[in-house]
């Protein structure tokens with residue numbers, strides 16, 4: 001049987017982090033295979049506004065770190081576009097700089113939560129004024145650049161707030177202890193990605209967990225369940241250093257559309273460039289598809305998923321929110337309902353993704369229930385043939401995931417197909433290789 005082969009684009013999350021660590025490092029760093037997308041352009045421009053210099057040569061980004069963290073009196077303009085990661089991570093990083101910053105974005109970015117991060121950064125002496133709504137972009141931040149020795153952060157709406165503080169912490173003059181406030185931790189694997197890239201750039205974070213009254217250092221790679229009161233992070237003053245080329249691995253979130261197409265479509269799909277041992281939480285797509293009955297195999301060329309009969313599943317996706325739209329759409333091809341929980345924070349993404357996915361799957365004839373923290377998909381027979389116009393809500397993940405419906409033999413047309421340039425500008429070219437017709441085999 002013919003197999004469709006796709007190379008995954010570079011990881012968005014790792015690309016952001018590698019550029020930030022390189023920009024904060026004292027020497028030149030070379031980052032290979034940085035994702036080329038709108039969001040990464042925003043991070044690069046923001047870091048350039050802070051003084052870093054970038055030169056691209058043969059898929060390798062040469063980064064000259066910022067020469068000083070005392071910026072001139074002029075307000076530094078930080079346009080973050082629609083990138084939550086750029087916005088939150090740079091908001092933390094600017095606390096390591098003395099200066100005044102205007103941060104503004106586009107689309108939904110002016111409505112996405114910032115309050116917990118703003119309250120935390122105030123503990124480090126950063127003051128904020130808001131041009132429109134209290135607690136949201138556009139904002140002006142005035143930073144003394146001194147950081148502080150303790151800080152508490154609530155990450156029940158976004159893990160990016162903690163990643164932001166971690167990235168800035170080694171620039172403090174004294175050791176920093178970061179503790180967690182709030183009642184829950186979402187999207188934990190993204191924190192692990194932050195720790196991974198910091199470590200790759202020579203910065204050690206002492207992650208401690210509490211048993212009884214005792215704090216003990218642990219290997220953060222082994223942490224699965226994390227509760228706010230029982231974890232803290234200690235960071236000594238350290239330099240970011242990279243003395244060999246850093247290579248960005250492939251993106252599991254963006255691989256998910258193709259892996260799922262292998263399961264629900266008519267031909268196997270092999271994805272190259274993703275690592276089986278990746279720390280990316282969205283690696284869970286393979287486990288979820290397997291649990292639903294998808295057959296897959298790893299070989300030297302990558303991971304192949306085969307056309308399979310799927311059955312519905314129940315899954316907590318609080319640690320891998322970005323692949324919820326993929327799983328929800330794949331679930332329409334299954335027998336029996338699929339229940340996805342733990343993802344109330346999906347309402348704060350580029351769109352309200354619970355609402356967006358449910359409304360468009362319903363237009364496609366599916367029965368979808370919206371829960372406080374998730375979705376239930378009751379699959380209904382797919383109608384092949386006729387064309388369907390769907391809304392993408394200017395959200396790349398909505399457009400890419402709903403495209404899976406084409407595997408039922410129905411052409412989908414989106415109002416804003418260009419939105420994929422946020423994370424995956426080549427998506428439509430690669431998607432054109434997927435045959436549009438569903439043949440479930442046993």
Ligand SMILES: O=C(O)C1=C[C@@H](OP(=O)(O)O)[C@@H](O)[C@H](O)C1
Nearest residue numbers: 013085157158159160187190322
């Ligand atoms: O830190 C990161 O790179 C990201 C963290 C996640 O956000 P939340 O922590 O807000 O869920 C994820 O949705 C986003 O695409 C990327």
Ligand SMILES: C=C(OP(=O)(O)O)C(=O)O
Nearest residue numbers: 082083084085322349397
């Ligand atoms: C939520 C996402 O990204 P960000 O938060 O960086 O805008 C995403 O890529 O799905």
